[in-house]
Amino acid sequence: MKKSSGLSKFASGRDKKKSSKETATPQTWEEYMEGERYATGDKARRFYEKAGDMYNKACKLNPEDSDCLYNFGRVLYILVDFTHSPCQKLSLLNASIERFRSALNYDPDNADTLFNLAQALQTHAEVIQDHEEEDDEDEEGGHDHSHGDHDHQHHGSPEERAALELQEAISLFESCYAIQQRELYAAVQESHPAEEADVEEKPQNLIDQEKQELANSAGVLIDTLISASQALTSLAFLVETVERSQEYYKDAACKLEVALGVANDKHLWPARAQESSSSGKGKKKEAAAELIVEGDPEDVLPASKPVSVFREAESKSEDVNQVDKICEIHLQYSNLISSQTDRNFQDTGRISEALYEKSLQHLDVVLGHFPRHVEALCDKGDLLGAWAQGLAAFEQGSDAGMAELEQWDASSGSGIPLGTSDVVAAEPTASPGAGSKISKRAGKIWQLFASATRAFLSALEVEPQNTSILEKLGDIHWSRSLLSSSVAIKNRSMLLNNASVYYRFAWESCREGSTENVDEDQRLEILLSWAQVLRALPGKEDEVLRVLKQWKRYGGTKEMLVDLLEGNSGDILQEDFVEFALKQVRKL
Secondary structure, eight states: OOOOSSOOOOOSOOOOOOOTTTSOOOOSHHHHHGGGGGOSSHHHHHHHHHHHHHHHHHHHHOTTOHHHHHHHHHHHHHHGGGOOOHHHHHHHHHHHHHHHHHHHHHOTTOHHHHHHHHHHHHHHHHHHHHOHHHHHHHHHTTOOOOOGGGOOTTSSOHHHHHHHHHHHHHHHHHHHHHHHHHHHHHHHHHHSOSSGGGOOOOOHHHHHHHHHHHHHHHHHHHHHHHHHHHHHHHHHHHSSOHHHHHHHHHHHHHHHHHHHHHHTOGGGSOGGGGGGOOOOTTTSTTHHHHHHHOSOTTOOOOOOOOOOOSOOOOOOOSSOOHHHHHHHHHHHHHHHHHHHHHHHHHHHSOOOHHHHHHHHHHHHHHHHHOTTOHHHHHHHHHHHHHHHHHHHHHHHHSHHHHHHHHHHHHHHOOSOOOOTTOSSOOOOOOOSOTTOHHHHHHHHHHHHHHHHHHHHHHHHHHOTTOHHHHHHHHHHHHHHHTOOSHHHHHTHHHHHHHHHHHHHHHHHHHHHOOSSOOOHHHHHHHHHHHHHHHHHSTTOHHHHHHHHHHHHHTTOOHHHHHHHHHSOOTTTSOHHHHHHHHHHHHHO
């Protein structure tokens, strides 16, 4: 049950819903598409489904209407976010892809259709990698997975099929970018004529309107470049050879450099945003180093019920904002470098701390503009936690580290063997020499985990009911409790209690309705993680069995635990605990 390397995107606020008395029942396609303002939930899903039904009927009446085909494809693609079933996701994605392809047959240079087809292919590539078994079952069930003349579905491994779809998506993004670039250039020429004779006196409101239209066009171009970078980053991690991987990462970074150039072009944005147009290069070079030493490393506070200290965020203007685009670029820059860090470890077995620091610098640019940016805070927590985990795992592999690990495990009486299946495992106890290499690394691991905890707590202040953030806080307190440095041993009881509390909050959030969609796998994962922590606490035997019973009642099976044992128990769940859970579940 491997945890994902990063959190999904979080919205920092929700637009307030109008009451049924204020909102008339939709009658047209456009009115049904206004369901998008509801963001999530059954009401939005019903609106989209109704819109899809209407587009389906319209397409049957006029199968060559490219606009209708495009909108039908867009509705189907949006509906993917409203299901957790891999089979349903694949069915919707393939239906969406088919409509986009049909729309391009009648309007091949439509940038919106090119972009959305590329996005759908990119999403499809992600799903088939994660759910090969479900994909095969869905095909046997007779669902249409045809991609037209570009059908890669039935050939090769999931990784090979995903790579082909990502390559096609990248090509589509390139075509989309070329069209958007020409349109933006034409708009700039019209707005800023080269010849003075062509300059006319314009009223200020018209000038402001033209500038905002330019900004909107620039924002669309940036979106395409970011999406292309995301596809290239995914492909770079997927390909086998190091050389090709590095080429794709380089291309992904080049896309973002171009995007930053567009974001910082003073001719494309209203003057009010100019003070924030810095790319952030060189401004946050010391940020990562400061993180390592900030705060009291021995201060572990007890977990408390999360309550937001902020008012609900107001809805944003639909106009594209320069600072927002700059932050989106830096978020993708951080994701790109984080992926490169993981790939570098996979290829060389070495931890590149310079890449971690570089990735953090991009996140600090975002947080410099928006200190409460939930996605950036969660990405920061993930990055710092992964850095700490990597250093701790490296220590576990050293002879000195293993000797210290065995000594600590034997004397602690914890009842939790820290085996080689753990990614975090125990950090070796610092030697008496304060300046020793092990002592410095032990301190750095602890401080990285502490900084990661603070990042997640800051995100939780904004979204106190976010299940994924609560689960991450449970994970990170559990991971810190496994360290064997003196400060970790001193705070171990508090860390375990905090982990238990956050997992409980996460479970309650699942049941009460969180701020984001939670699938069944995540619910079961939370319960197992919670049971593991309770098992580490003295006197919690009955609670462990109670949580395992809940896990079984909500769909957990013996086969799932066997699969965990056969496929590595993951970042958080330990092999010893999974074996224990399997024995208990067989008795229940």
